[in-house]
Amino acid sequence: MKKSTILVTGSAGFMGSHLVDALIDQGNSVYGIDNLSIGYLKNVIPKARKTFVKLDLRDRKKIASLIGRVKPEIIFHLAAIAREGLSQFTPISHTENNYNAYLNVLIPAIKNKVRRVVLFSSMAVYGDQEPPFSEDMLRKPIDIYGTAKAAMEQATEALSDVFGFEYVILRPHNVYGPRQNLADPYRNVIAIFMNRLLQKKPFYIYGNGEQTRSFTYIGDIVSPMATAGFQANISGEIINLGPERAYTINQMAEIVLKSFGSDLHPIYLPDRPREVKDAFCSSAKAKKLIGFSDKTSLSEGIKEMIGWAKTVGFKEPKYLRSLELNEGKAPKTWSEKLI
Template sequence: MTVNSRKNVLVTGAAGFIGTHVVRELQKAQNGYDIVALDDLSGGFIENIPQGVTFIEGSVSDMNLIADLFSKYSFDYVYHLGAYAAEGLSHFIRRFNYTNNLIGSINLINEAIKAETKCFVFTSSIAVYGAIEPPMTEEKTPHPEDPYGISKLAVEMDLKAAHSMFGLNYVIFRPHNVYGEYQNLSDPYRNVIGIFMKQIFEGQPMTIFGDGEQQRAFSYVGDIIPMIAQSPMNPKALNNVFNVGADRPYTVNELAKKVANALGKPDHPTVYLPPRNEVGIAYCDHSKAKSVFGESPHTSLDDGLAKMAAWAKSATIRPLKPFTAIEVEKNMPPSWLRYLESD
């Protein structure tokens, strides 16, 4: 009797930024994975899907679709990266945020329990910590300050409950300020490096909220993807939460200069917009991840920006794609309101 040793793997958000990198890393591993790539193409692009995978266009919020996929493929592993990851905007799209990021995740968890999925890998976010004193560690009590962070923390809590009740194994990652190749350069609400690059390409000044002294540790995507992809096969990783990303924080002012230098435009201008409600300083400790996965690659910000710039110069720069289904306009930054007026 022939035993089929191949594993069915679901990657959500597979046409998006981090999702496409996970798919490619899984393909490189050559572990006998049959990959189903799910994406609704709201923020990702079909050309990001590599050859050799099964692409399904659809949303995790479609309960019937998710049930059908699990019935057909009975996934061994789930990598759930699909989300609308816009912390600041989530205040103004609350229903959409919770439907897509929370309820969509629960649809997947329900079906993973029924299919006896071996491991559910979930990309959470540094947003769960809110404004607690950095460096953030996994032992500190999260205190999210925006609906996006709240939805991510709720999924984390549900995964822990599902493990306790049903034995569903999970690995949770809290990445932060990730950048690199395949990032969406046309989203005006998130991914500040992509926003800066698009503004430079189009001859517009880089826009900075507040005084630009906010601090973040910007993380090159290639440094965190191997950990995410390999985590279900690491017994020490199971049923744990890990911060992943760069160690050193930079101010947004410093970042703007580095992005301009990476694109060969060191004198490119910046303009300052009224501040918006956001955490001032946010970066993490990664000791726990290092103890389980070992030392990961460390790409300096300058080197990572050079890699992204080389890719961005030949990437398709799409028209600005504002989010039009705003639910609450009160206290919305004026620069974002203008996108609605021009739509």
């Protein structure tokens, strides 16, 4: 494989940091950007530190200047505020950090002749259509986060058509594993459950727990994510990334409790507004095009993550000081800081 100059946004985050490690191992020259609003500097391994820049993608001038200097051939765009359930209460910040921030990257990238952009989108663009979701289904997001991701996808298609760069859109779903932010009370259900159990406290489930999701172990997708930047025949493709097997939140919760050796029981709360009931994807394209294989079972992956979480220990949840909208509709787990 030819070695390339690569820019990874969101490189101190959970998935971005694993991706950077793999791209460096392949011998590429990898630059990372993150504003550390959610990610951690400790996720940036020593080999990646020299080319890591703390930068906020909302700062259009700074990102344009960095891209002009580095002139990346490939950009993996992972930076995001990906708190889907929260996005109805913080629509401006979700738009600024997702859609607007992405355009701030894409425009200078095009001007500096980027060869390929790999956009990390989300299963949220499918909304509440009948699963399993396949890539040929329409975009029908039902929340602010999904709407921003759908707009990012469409902007990519339109600008690629006009300016001729290659792109690949990945739609991962419910990824979990070591380095996930345990302190985020707004997303990452498995990490939230574990952070509660680390304090020997029960966790909360929204609704009756019969919602279905498929869960993706990070170790199973690092190589497919990296491949998306290089594989020749996949430009212009949209690819779901994650396993097909779906679990209810109750089933997943039981596996977490059992693997933790805990005899606590979940506490049930009302549904969150606009939460999709059933959401899982077909993975045929990911298997065929970028070598995805769901090698790690949910119980194996959860055991691995618990091993890591126990070494890290309980993390104090970090709540936002205020929401842009509330009107009493935010779950009490947030307003009363229960998590």
